Amino acid sequence: MPFDSTEHPHRRFNALTGEWVLVSPHRSKRPWQGQQEETEQDQRPAYDPTCYLCPGNPRVGGEVNPQYTDTFVFNNDFGALTADVPTGGIDEGGLLRAEAESGVCRVICFSPRHDLTLPQMTTPAIRKVVDLWVSEFATLGARPDINYVQIFENKGPIMGCSNPHPHGQIWAQRTVPGEPAKEGVQQLTYFQEHGRTLLSDYLKIELEKKERVVLENEHFVVLVPFWAVWPFETIVIARRPVQDVTQLSEPERDALADVLRRLTIRYDNLFNISFPYSSGLHQRPTDGQEHSEWHLHMHFYPPLLRSATVRKFMVGYEMLGDPQRDITPEFSAGRLREQAEMHYKGAVE
Amino acid sequence: MPFDSTEHPHRRFNALTGEWVLVSPHRSKRPWQGQQEETEQDQRPAYDPTCYLCPGNPRVGGEVNPQYTDTFVFNNDFGALTADVPTGGIDEGGLLRAEAESGVCRVICFSPRHDLTLPQMTTPAIRKVVDLWVSEFATLGARPDINYVQIFENKGPIMGCSNPHPHGQIWAQRTVPGEPAKEGVQQLTYFQEHGRTLLSDYLKIELEKKERVVLENEHFVVLVPFWAVWPFETIVIARRPVQDVTQLSEPERDALADVLRRLTIRYDNLFNISFPYSSGLHQRPTDGQEHSEWHLHMHFYPPLLRSATVRKFMVGYEMLGDPQRDITPEFSAGRLREQAEMHYKGAVE
Numbered sequence: 001m002p003f004d005s006t007e008h009p010h011r012r013f014n015a016l017t018g019e020w021v022l023v024s025p026h027r028s029k030r031p032w033q034g035q036q037e038e039t040e041q042d043q044r045p046a047y048d049p050t051c052y053l054c055p056g057n058p059r060v061g062g063e064v065n066p067q068y069t070d071t072f073v074f075n076n077d078f079g080a081l082t083a084d085v086p087t088g089g090i091d092e093g094g095l096l097r098a099e100a101e102s103g104v105c106r107v108i109c110f111s112p113r114h115d116l117t118l119p120q121m122t123t124p125a126i127r128k129v130v131d132l133w134v135s136e137f138a139t140l141g142a143r144p145d146i147n148y149v150q151i152f153e154n155k156g157p158i159m160g161c162s163n164p165h166p167h168g169q170i171w172a173q174r175t176v177p178g179e180p181a182k183e184g185v186q187q188l189t190y191f192q193e194h195g196r197t198l199l200s201d202y203l204k205i206e207l208e209k210k211e212r213v214v215l216e217n218e219h220f221v222v223l224v225p226f227w228a229v230w231p232f233e234t235i236v237i238a239r240r241p242v243q244d245v246t247q248l249s250e251p252e253r254d255a256l257a258d259v260l261r262r263l264t265i266r267y268d269n270l271f272n273i274s275f276p277y278s279s280g281l282h283q284r285p286t287d288g289q290e291h292s293e294w295h296l297h298m299h300f301y302p303p304l305l306r307s308a309t310v311r312k313f314m315v316g317y318e319m320l321g322d323p324q325r326d327i328t329p330e331f332s333a334g335r336l337r338e339q340a341e342m343h344y345k346g347a348v349e
Numbered sequence: 350m351p352f353d354s355t356e357h358p359h360r361r362f363n364a365l366t367g368e369w370v371l372v373s374p375h376r377s378k379r380p381w382q383g384q385q386e387e388t389e390q391d392q393r394p395a396y397d398p399t400c401y402l403c404p405g406n407p408r409v410g411g412e413v414n415p416q417y418t419d420t421f422v423f424n425n426d427f428g429a430l431t432a433d434v435p436t437g438g439i440d441e442g443g444l445l446r447a448e449a450e451s452g453v454c455r456v457i458c459f460s461p462r463h464d465l466t467l468p469q470m471t472t473p474a475i476r477k478v479v480d481l482w483v484s485e486f487a488t489l490g491a492r493p494d495i496n497y498v499q500i501f502e503n504k505g506p507i508m509g510c511s512n513p514h515p516h517g518q519i520w521a522q523r524t525v526p527g528e529p530a531k532e533g534v535q536q537l538t539y540f541q542e543h544g545r546t547l548l549s550d551y552l553k554i555e556l557e558k559k560e561r562v563v564l565e566n567e568h569f570v571v572l573v574p575f576w577a578v579w580p581f582e583t584i585v586i587a588r589r590p591v592q593d594v595t596q597l598s599e600p601e602r603d604a605l606a607d608v609l610r611r612l613t614i615r616y617d618n619l620f621n622i623s624f625p626y627s628s629g630l631h632q633r634p635t636d637g638q639e640h641s642e643w644h645l646h647m648h649f650y651p652p653l654l655r656s657a658t659v660r661k662f663m664v665g666y667e668m669l670g671d672p673q674r675d676i677t678p679e680f681s682a683g684r685l686r687e688q689a690e691m692h693y694k695g696a697v698e
């Protein structure tokens with residue numbers, strides 16, 4: 001009996017982080033009697049007078065939102081990072097080590113419409129979000145006290161999102177956090193050895209094989225990575241090895257908006273719900289170095305496994321050992337490829 | 350203004366894994382309007398005819414459980430790891446890499462009583478669980494095809510536990526997973542430099558400071574680690590630097606049962622609920638090496654933050670950047686120290 005990755009438990013190597021994931025394809029047959037997630041029908045008004053992100057409404061900090069018409073960005077009133085931190089730290093024998101961290105947390109409203117989400121917005125409207133990412137990355141990244149800019153979105157209550165108004169966040173800080181740091185090391189090693197970015201060569205293989213590709217356009221490819229941890233995890237890879245969003249041409253920015261729209265529509269169509277996920281861009285540190293090894297990409301980490309109500313729990317073994325998944329990345333890619341690119345609710349805007 | 354770790358955002362270094370956590374003490378003041386967890390009153394019968402873990406009941410695989418009177422262990426009918434895996438793998442340019450993984454998944458029933466949890470069991474009954482860990486670690490670890498044994502418990506539906514019958518699991522496998530591998534590297538480096546285990550020296554500092562210690566007895570100390578990620582995360586550290594549970598003396602095994610009972614009672618008393626968590630032992634790999642650098646310990650990772658219904662979400666920034674926490678480890682340790690060691694439901698057994 002030869003090894004068969006669709007049948008036998010195996011480990012896959014994450015070339016981007018240098019870590020492993022345990023894949024147990026046979027395990028998707030187990031019955032589930034555990035926690036069922038709630039699915040609310042996502043019926044919201046276009047404007048909610050109690051929402052602190054809607055245009056014209058007051059925020060917790062007291063400020064009043066402008067009557068914005070596309071995107072809107074402001075400093076988080078309860079940011080995890082603040083700018084006015086005195087330097088200092090603790091070091092006891094290398095065992096108790098802490099250091100002050102400074103930065104800024106921003107909130108980005110994607111649309112004035114309280115009732116929309118990315119997959120229900122038009123491509124030009126999503127393009128406005130991309131433009132805001134570009135200008136924010138440029139402005140924050142230029143600050144001498146900011147060496148890394150993390151742009152992300154938590155979508156859905158199951159992902160800790162406390163307001164359904166379509167929005168994302170930016171946390172920008174002095175140090176490079178662990179995840180991009182690991183990706184930086186792997187990318188640098190590869191770049192030094194091959195003179196090409198790791199993701200360029202990876203993308204080439206994936207485009208030949210096709211089995212994990214979900215969708216593509218002229219400038220971006222979306223696929224379920226070979227090493228995906230979350231059941232329907234995807235990665236959006238720029239065909240051109242750019243280091244950050246500021247380097248994207250006009251057509252590339254349009255193309256990014258296009259794949260984001262098509263991907264999130266497919267996600268919603270998978271279980272006919274507003275599909276929860278955390279997503280985020282990974283880009284070069286803004287420490288003034290060139291970082292030619294860095295290749296712009298975006299991760300989507302959705303928690304759902306079998307249906308709108310059954311999620312994947314990253315718990316015991318995953319917290320203490322390695323991440324583990326039950327269905328193969330190839331199976332997930334197939335399911336996402338099957339989905340239509342017309343939203344199940346029809347055109348909204 | 351000097352740096353103050355109770356006020357200012359900072360990063361803490363996890364000496365055991367070499368990773369960092371972002372601590373944002375000021376952020377605990379933010380209002381929470383997000384998802385509320387359900388709390389069921391945990392009323393269960395001592396015997397449930399539909400439970401596949403209760404004595405005398407049939408399991409999904411068809412086998413019938415014996416009329417066990419203390420603990421009971423069997424092979425998981427839907428294990429993520431199986432023994433009969435052909436060797437083999439994939440390697441395409443170091444970018445697509447997979448390798449077959451073999452192992453075994455076991456389920457450990459802690460008690461025949463469907464209605465109990467660890468904090469409601471007597472110390473002698475918990476000692477029986479410890480004894481089972483010892484015998485399982487010895488038997489599995491002796492197998493040439495098993496190089497690492499992960500013992501853990503997922504408690505509560507919020508932790509993906511699909512059956513409330515008190516039970517834990519063991520996943521034992523050919524390779525050493527990522528988490529213990531990282532801890533192994535850090536411990537080895539420290540041991541080679543100092544001739545003592547990392548956790549011996551760390552424990553010494555914590556016992557001097559006292560501010561993160563929750564409880565102790567002659568052989569074990571429970572504390573909130575300086576680098577804790579989860580709001581009420583704790584670590585149980587053996588005072589004697591043993592490498593695995595088989596090296597524990599009789600009094601040490603009793604002492605482990607004692608701290609587990611006292612800790613889980615405090616957890617339940619914190620919010621007056623059956624407190625959810627994932628917990629697990631970290632021990633030396635069973636690859637035949639001595640691993641004097643390894644120091645036996647047990648992690649508790651509970652998801653709850655402010656109350657029985659508000660959890661900490663490890664989402665966007667945490668998945669893409671670094672883990673982040675809102676309350677300080679010192680605050681959490683204080684809250685756990687305040688709790689009584691008599692279970693809020695009274696004595697059960």
Ligand SMILES: O=P(O)(O)O[C@H]1O[C@H](CO)[C@@H](O)[C@H](O)[C@H]1O
Nearest residue numbers: 312313315316317318509510511
């Ligand atoms: O084995 P169980 O209890 O069915 O499953 C639970 O624990 C496993 C090990 O941590 C996880 O992989 C699963 O996601 C979780 O639901």
Ligand SMILES: O=P(O)(O)O[C@H]1O[C@H](CO)[C@@H](O)[C@H](O)[C@H]1O
Nearest residue numbers: 160161162661662664665666667
């Ligand atoms: O910032 P929010 O949306 O209030 O909070 C959410 O996202 C943050 C960043 O991923 C997390 O730290 C929080 O746990 C989560 O609830």
